Amino acid sequence: MEPIATYRVQLTPDFAFAEVVGILDHLSDLGVSHLYLSPILQAMPGSTHGYDWCPPARIDAGLGGLDGFRLLRAHAQAVGIGVILDIVPNHLGIADARHNPWWADVLRNGADSAYAHYFDLHLNFGDGALCLPWLGADGDLTALRLDDDGCLRLHDRVLTTAEGTAAPGDDPLAVLARQHYRLVPFDSMQIGYRRFLAVNDLAALRQEIVDVFDATHGWLTELAADDLFDGVRVDHLDGLTDPVGYCARLRRVIGDRLFYVEKGLSVGERLDPALVVDGTTGYDTLRIIEGAYTAASGTIELSETSQRMTGVSGDGDDLTARAKDLKHVTLIDxxxxxxxxxxxxxxxxxxxxxxxxxxxxxxxxxxxxRLARPDYPSLVDDVVASIDRIAEANPTMADALDALEFTFTHRDHAPGAIARLGEAVAAVNAKAMEDIGYHRTGRLVSNNELGCSPLVPSVNRTEFHGHQADRARDWPLSMNALSTHDTKRSEDVRARIAVIAQTPQRWSVLVMTLWRVVPPPNDRTAYFLLQNVVGVWPQGDVPDSALRDRLAAYARKAMREAGLISSWTAVDDDAEHAMLAWLESLYMGPAATLISNFVDIIADAGRDEAIARKVLSLLLPGVGDIYQGTQWWDDSLTDPDNRRPVDYTQSLDHPKTRAIITALAVRRRTPTAFGRDSGYTDIMSKGTNSTHVVGFSRDVDGEARVVVLAVRLAHTFRTVEAREEAVVPLPPGLWRDAETGADHSEQATASTILGSRPFAILELL
Known part of the structure; x- marks a missing residue:
């Protein structure tokens, strides 16, 4: 079936296949067409996400196993809902080798293991042993012990030992010396296997090798043969050595089912047409929508405030200067x-x-x-331009840069080299920019999101509509995401924070006053955290104990990701405690009053924009993706906060839920206006407040069938008077409002069409 919208569910032992069956009627009421599951394979014990799956690949018994999955599939089909699977080809879990027989065999036998070629191993250090960077900087091995099964244990990690090398009572250090592996400090630069980014417990797989692909996808082939799924989402495509070749092989396995890839795209970069997929998981559209709802003039003022309060402006020039240094340090470290x-x-x-x-x-x-991954075939010219730019600034590198350029322009010369470089760029970008950099940059943290770029916080009308027209032509079934299990903040939190750019002077006053009332121990960290506090602060109230605990956990993670006052590898308890005490001081007295008053000013506009954004994500070219729980207000921050259980007993009589139901009902009534062959035409409003309306039509054979209008920059566009100053020219015909039933034709003011609502959907009669 052609997709209408997907609904992402995070599976856990407490919310397994049987529990998902219980929400299918709710999803049907929303109007979604596809259930989009988190990874379903058996994972490491205690896994809360499933991305650390372990072989042999089989459906997790804790979720219900194959029989439970079959039952879920049958129930979903009965209500007209398809199933999309999240598959993880790039890596698997290795923390406990007892649960990963492939990795266990590598530990026992080293390079002679039958599975050694499954992993991207590098055994060229010292005695050729596999170096595992699992120790602290001091190399302390006092925690190492030998268990009764002959396995070495280092805290939570379990390592198998070679046959005959361990006996009860042996000295663990002596046993370790007999193995094909060595434990080394995390900062030793002796890393014997390629990891998922810098996560030591996730080892990368060599999917470019046929028997590795077959061993990791046999389960999927069997499900395809029994028609038990309708599409796949491929995790971390850019981590693979050969993304294009991998997608071609996977397409042969899944046939014409939906095929989505988690793929980063830099500003201006497009998905390579060589990929035989239906599109990305939607971060490219997230950026465009986020940019459309970020006031360009406000970000300029926010740069000045950030500079004054933290010493770092966070503007484009500042970030560009810092980015190269941050990438270099991250690359080396x-x-x-x-x-x-x-x-x-x-x-x-x-x-x-x-x-x-x-x-x-x-x-x-x-x-x-400047590309998310530069070795895709369509990006050769961009790479050559980058090399030429570097060569001009660094003439002493001319011979080496010439060699790199030759390799990129003659792809058969050394394909492994350009693939390695491409994978390295993807890893460094993800870690240096998204993990570290986005926690160090605080001008406007709603821009610090996957797919987005604080360098380019806003997009204009031309870019917005151009992106959508291209998407309708090239990737009409690509996903449109606003929240995912990986986003740093939920869509509703980002929508509220973005309104700060519409009230930059009030924000400046708030910050300067708070700094006098409750001086922070570290200005830069506090400025970053304060925006997140404002993003989740309950309107008309103060945070309760549960929210305070969540904010404390988030702040601790954010501080360690940033690595400015503390880090994962060098935790500074005093610095963290001081910052957490400062956070607590915000929840009472004058500080709480100041924040509550500011939230009262921006919250209503933030909610209007959250609804408007949601409608856009569902009706723009592509397929809207609804992350679990976001059909209601959702104040989640980054994982694991965004994987909290969802209360599905909440009412459907909710402004965001009603908007979703209305939008998806229109899609179902006019599927040809949103499908593979549909069209897109921008509608430019007129008048002094015209920029506050995003308008477009979805077309069939060049004729407009559905008109969508959404409010943007809503803080100053909520009154009748303001909306009278925006006039919408409608396409020919009589148009009926899908929510109110009112009819419109020719042209009308935004006040007439929208009233006080944040959106309107009109259908051609």
């Missing part, structure tokens, strides 16, 4: 294995160029890259 392997491959392809020159060129290109 966390991904030295990527540099080493990439350099080796390029050096082998250019033996006449000194290796140190190659390494310098590789490092510079990785840190300079």
């Amino acid at each position: 966390l991904f030295s294995d990527r540099v080493r392997r990439t350099t080796e491959l390029f050096a082998a392809a250019a033996p006449d160029v000194p290796v140190h020159n190659i390494q310098q060129a590789v490092t510079t290109l990785i840190c300079d890259a």
Whole structure:
């Protein structure tokens, strides 16, 4: 079936297949067409997300196993809902080798393991052992012990041992010395396996090898043969060595089912047409919508406020200057294995160029890259332009850069080298920018989101509508996401925070006053955290104990991700406690009154915009994706906060829920206006307040069939008088409002069509 909208569910032992069956009627009432499941394979014990699956690949018994999945599939089909699976080809879990026989065999047998080629191993350190960077910087091994099963244990990690190397009572250090692996400090730069980003407990797989692909996708082939799913979502496509080849192989397995890839795209970058997929999981549309709802003039003022309060403006020039340094530090500190392997491959392809020159060129290109992953076929010209730009600034690298350019323009010369570099760029971008950088930059944190770029906080009408027209033509079934299990903040929290850019002077007053009333221990960290506090602050109230606990957990994670006053590898308890005490001081007395008053000013506009954004995500070209619970107000922050259980007993009589039901009902009534062959035409309002209305039609054979109008920058566009100053020229015909039943034709003011609502959907009679 052609998709209408997807609904993402996070499975857990407490919310397994049987529990999902219980919400199918609710999803049907919403109007969604596809249930979109988190990973369903058996994962490491205690996993709360499923991305650390372990072989052999089989459906998790704790979720209901194959029989439970079959039953869910049957119930979903009975109510007309398809099933999309989230698959994880890039990596698997290795924390406890007892639950991963492939990894256990590698630990026992080293390079001689029958599974060694499944993993991206690098055994060139010292004695050729597999180096595991699982120790602290001091290399302390006092926690290592030998259990009764002959396994070595280091805190929560369990390592199997080679046959005959461990006996009861043996000294753990002596047993360790007999193994094919070594435990090394995390910062030793001796990393013996490619990881998912810098996560030590997730080891990357070599999907470019046929028997690895077959071993990891046999379960999916069996489900396809029994027609037990309708589409897949591929996790972290850019982590694979050969994304294009992988997608071609997977397409042969799943046939013509829906095929989505989690894929980052930089500003201006487009999905490579060589990928035989239906589109991305929607971060590209998230950026466009977020940009349309971020006031450009306000961000300029916010840069000044940020500079005054923290010493860091967070504007484009500031971020560009910091980005290269941050990428370089991240590359050297966390991904030295990527540099080493990439350099080796390029050096082998250019033996006449000194290796140190190659390494310098590789490092510079990785840190300079402005693309999410530069080795896709359609991006050759962009890569050559980047290399030429680097060469102009660094003439001493000319020979090495020439070698890199030759390799990129002659793709058969050394395909492994460009694939390695591409994967390294993706890893460094994700870690340096999205994980570290987005927690260090606080000008407007609603821009610090997956798919978005604080460098380019706003988009204009031309870019917005151009993106949608291209999407309707090239990727009409691509996902449109606003919240996912990976987003840093929920769509509703971002919508409220974005309103700060519409009230920059009030924000400046709030911050300066708070700094006098409750001076923070660290200005930069406090400025970042305060926006998140404002984003979740309950309107007309103060945070209760549960929300305070959630904010404290979020603040602790944010501080460690940023690495400014504390970090995951060097926790500063005093700094963290001081900042958490400052947060507590905001919840009482004058500080709480100041924040509550500010939230009262922006909250209504934030909710209007949250609804408007939701409607856009469901009716713009593509397929709207609803993350669990976001059919109601959702104040979630980053994971694991956004994986909390959802209360499905909440009423459907809710402004956001009603908007979803209305939008999806229109899609179902006029499917050809939203499907593969549908069209898109922008509708430009007129008048002094015209920029406050996003308008477009969805077309069939060049004729408008549905008109969508959504309010933007709502803070000053909530009164009748303001809306009278925006006139909407409607396409020919008589148009009926899907919610009110009112009829309109020719042209009308936004006040006439919208009333006080944040959106209107009109259908051609």
